[in-house]
Amino acid sequence: MHLLSINDLSAKEINSIFEISDRISLGRGKGLMLGRKALLCLLFEKASTRTRVSFEAAMCGIGGDSIYIDASTTHISRGEAISDTARVLGMYVNAVAARMYLHSDIKELAKYSKVPVINALTDLEHPCQALSDLYTIREKKGGIKGLRIAFAGDIATNTANSLMLGATKLGADVVLVGPKSWKPNPDYLKKARSQGSVEVYSDMREGLCGADIIYADTFVSMGKESEAAERRRLFKGYQVNRKAVGYAKKTVSVMHCLPAHRGEEITSDVLDGRQSIAWEQAANKLLVEKAILLYVMGKA
Numbered sequence: 001m002h003l004l005s006i007n008d009l010s011a012k013e014i015n016s017i018f019e020i021s022d023r024i025s026l027g028r029g030k031g032l033m034l035g036r037k038a039l040l041c042l043l044f045e046k047a048s049t050r051t052r053v054s055f056e057a058a059m060c061g062i063g064g065d066s067i068y069i070d071a072s073t074t075h076i077s078r079g080e081a082i083s084d085t086a087r088v089l090g091m092y093v094n095a096v097a098a099r100m101y102l103h104s105d106i107k108e109l110a111k112y113s114k115v116p117v118i119n120a121l122t123d124l125e126h127p128c129q130a131l132s133d134l135y136t137i138r139e140k141k142g143g144i145k146g147l148r149i150a151f152a153g154d155i156a157t158n159t160a161n162s163l164m165l166g167a168t169k170l171g172a173d174v175v176l177v178g179p180k181s182w183k184p185n186p187d188y189l190k191k192a193r194s195q196g197s198v199e200v201y202s203d204m205r206e207g208l209c210g211a212d213i214i215y216a217d218t219f220v221s222m223g224k225e226s227e228a229a230e231r232r233r234l235f236k237g238y239q240v241n242r243k244a245v246g247y248a249k250k251t252v253s254v255m256h257c258l259p260a261h262r263g264e265e266i267t268s269d270v271l272d273g274r275q276s277i278a279w280e281q282a283a284n285k286l287l288v289e290k291a292i293l294l295y296v297m298g299k300a
């Protein structure tokens, strides 16, 4: 199977991935190894610290191996068709985790790949991030159903899209808080609303009121650098700082997928403060990616 969107998984399948993660985390994952020496190709068009290293470490941890390829050093950068690249990669490796600019490119890669393709971030989605985020929420709050999860800032970004699909699928209410002139992606909003509640606010106080989770991400996503000044101006009022956290429930937890731009979308006192679970979130990527690999490669 391919994992391009979090909506490629049913709620039952997401829970199966969480159960595999639990077994590994509790030290009951001894039998959870790849049956044969499997090789994962990480094909990345954009920078990465966490996703790259955690996928490589995850493969190591479940008895596999990986190779990292900067896509700019491949013939993709010289115009070789994605479809031809997909055909060839499948001859050498057992799965591909790709980080690509265009979601349409990863769809093309998957269409022509005879081995599983995992989305390691595109312009539209970051499903592996959403899975480890939701796993972290479940761990911290004892469940996901009925929680109020508020995303502040660039509410049209990949992490917002994947989080709203995954969270509504698991029964949480989602709140998107961003500038009036900055709309969520209409397709993702429609899909998420068909699964559950998604409210959109432009006022931080109103949007964050009653939130169990506040989620922040960069104002300037990879590939959007030419819009940096305009984005910083537009999202300025959506910084997750002490005042913003004060609008939410006393028990609120603050999340950030990282990398953080301290003093921009989040302040250091909040990111490093007692309500932040951003570091647990980052740590869980390794655990949940092991479970994703086992699940997608059909070994669990």
Ligand code: CP
Residues within 6 Å of the ligand: 047, 048, 049, 050, 051, 052, 121, 129, 257, 258, 259
């Ligand atoms: N959160 C995340 O995907 O981080 P990287 O860009 O470092 O992989």
Ligand code: NVA
Residues within 6 Å of the ligand: 157, 158, 159, 217, 218, 220, 221, 222, 257, 258, 259
């Ligand atoms: N929205 C961010 C996520 C980084 C993990 C980006 O695409 O750059």
